[in-house]
Ligand SMILES: [Zn+2]
């Protein structure tokens with residue numbers, strides 16, 4: 061206990077000194093005008109809720125046997141924040157919550173996962189630090205131990221604990237390699253409030269055989285669900301049980317040049333980033349602490365960098381959703397990787413959403429790379445790499461190399477789909493991997509002709525009321541991809557196919573003059589805007605009652621029943637219902653007995669051998685009431 065107290069004090073002193081010296085939080089962009097801030101952290105670490113959180117000494121190991129002071133998620137977040145990180149995800153092993161909680165009931169074991177989520181929420185301070193929680197799901201790949209081609213998937217902020225050990229999960233998931241797609245779908249069906257986020261951890265670890273090097277995740281088996289769920293892949297991971305607090309170590313490589321270099325996992329002989337991209341995955345690269353000691357953010361210099369507009373969980377996860385993130389082993393390294401095409405600048409990660417497709421390009425594009433290290437390293441080399449579809453050995457085509465920064469490379473890609481990313485080495489030997497940009501290059505000369513569009517209904521000067529259909533025409537030399545409708549400059553409706561229409565409820569617009577415009581887009585992002593059409597909204601209260609119901613008949617088909625039928629009323633807006641009135645004398649007092657919406661009514665509250673008199677009125681939505689129908693009488697049986 062005493063020894064631990066001293067260790068804690070020392071740690072605080074170290075953090076304060078280091079913070080004062082050079083560790084900082086989010087970095088403003090060094091490149092003028094760059095629209096994102098740089099947020100530094102890691103999406104993978106462990107605490108005493110599974111096999112991490114051990115003291116920063118040589119006893120640190122992957123173990124679910126814990127001392128009382130081993131680090132909890134709350135400790136992990138506090139340490140990472142103190143170390144100057146902007147975010148940290150704790151991702152405890154999904155199948156070790158029970159092992160780390162001896163004597164706990166199954167309900168208490170599952171609750172620990174939810175405690176982790178709650179701790180992340182309570183340790184998140186917008187603008188200062190974002191705490192993420194999740195699970196590292198699955199078995200590590202090890203053919204010798206009977207787990208071929210499996211692997212660890214980090215599931216970020218999942219609201220449910222997935223598992224396969226009886227009682228220790230919210231939702232059952234099979235950990236067998238061939239069942240991974242089912243887990244991906246389960247995750248998509250149980251998203252966090254920010255979406256469902258999966259991550260390939262240390263993508264070829266644990267294979268002990270010299271032959272049969274494992275490719276995790278069932279050899280990157282691709283499916284649409286897998287791609288929609290998986291957003292990132294580790295290019296550097298660990299060292300998981302490194303207990304240094306100097307922040308100078310670096311983890312094992314799973315990608316980069318040369319393969320099997322000094323920092324490479326001895327079990328890795330394939331560039332896993334290239335391999336995943338060649339398999340069709342839309343992934344961004346990360347560095348994973350995989351912390352199992354208590355040195356969250358102080359163990360290694362590797363960082364995952366998220367490019368976001370603000371330090372909130374929503375903003376960071378939106379960036380992850382769009383794969384706007386990169387990996388660096390230079391602790392504060394800043395990277396810019398953009399593409400100029402179609403007159404538009406696209407950031408790293410562009411074209412990454414499978415359901416939205418790649419960036420459509422035509423003609424030449426310019427890839428732009430810029431980098432800056434506040435700690436003084438300079439750029440030694442830049443390579444633009446293109447992993448080719450279907451290649452399985454992890455080799456990527458090197459499109460171009462440079463030693464100059466900033467580096468701009470203008471070229472016309474071959475027609476078809478491409479994925480390009482930037483790989484940099486620094487004077488210190490450090491490396492940086494950008495997220496890719498995905499494109500689809502079209503044939504022929506660039507399309508620079510904008511569509512033309514016009515509002516064709518209503519006519520200029522029209523007076524409108526109620527709900528009306530606004531219609532636009534649009535045409536283009538290649539093709540119109542969508543038309544937007546604007547009311548007084550505010551977008552109200554996007555129409556993806558002809559006829560381009562918007563059903564406008566003018567009742568929610570103030571009476572008076574208003575301008576309608578349309579904008580038409582083509583695949584090359586050319587935009588055409590219509591001339592404005594001015595109309596006058598004039599909604600007045602409805603004071604016109606419906607016509608009287610007619611042809612009212614009354615019969616008595618059985619004892620104590622009077623059956624009524626009538627012919628419908630009409631109204632300038634619409635009849636909403638009818639009122640049935642009854643009396644026992646023809647000129648007596650009539651009372652309301654029913655308010656049907658249909659054209660018939662059976663009165664069951666009448667007595668036998670009594671004559672009843674009826675009339676019916678109609679009403680509209682504004683409450684206007686018609687004059688009465690004819691009167692009908694019946695002697696009830
Ligand atoms: Zn792992």
Ligand SMILES: [Zn+2]
Nearest residue numbers: 104106196350
């Ligand atoms: Zn791990």
